[in-house]
């Protein structure tokens with residue numbers, strides 16, 4: 376049975392992954408209040424671009440949690456994206472890894488085509504995504520190209536990159552920065568599709584996991600889209 380995330384742009388996330396990848400820091404301060412028996416929670420974090428406004432974070436207890444055995448075996452994870460607004464990103468756990476689900480703004484999508492000459496693999500020719508997710512958006516054909524699903528682990532040595540969504544105004548980023556991600560470990564930078572910039576330590580783009588749409592507002596991570 377898949378793990379289900381029912382979030383108003385919140386996310387559920389376990390403590391082990393949080394400590395491993397150093398994400399969800401703001402929510403971790405509340406974690407002591409959120410213990411819920413032996414299946415412990417849960418954290419919410421969101422990164423917001425575009426408007427620059429931080430989203431309100433609401434932790435939710437996930438339901439239908441799979442057994443530890445099922446999780447270890449890589450049970451698929453369902454995610455409700457109905458309340459994921461443009462410019463927001465949530466993180467869920469799949470196979471012990473942080474997976475980002477982001478709804479990009481129109482402006483974010485427009486930057487993608489302008490960056491090709493600066494990227495190491497603009498067409499994602501290397502196999503870091505399912506075959507149905509190639510192209511600059513790296514999304515499933517005939518679905519909303521704004522919704523990006525990506526494993527949040529750097530392809531260099533496995534750090535978790537930091538969201539740097541705001542064009543031109545992000546601390547420690549160049550003035551012509553158009554938004555994306557920075558891996559703080561060795562300085563790899565990625566665009567808003569997770570494509571790595573040239574001459575960076577990361578050898579490939581950030582991976583896209585297998586996923587498919589169950590409806591317009593629900594996706595399942597860990598299950599391939601067939602016939603796309």
Ligand code: FES
Pocket residue numbers: 529530531532533534558559560561562563576577
């Ligand atoms: S681990 Fe990301 S740049 Fe080294």
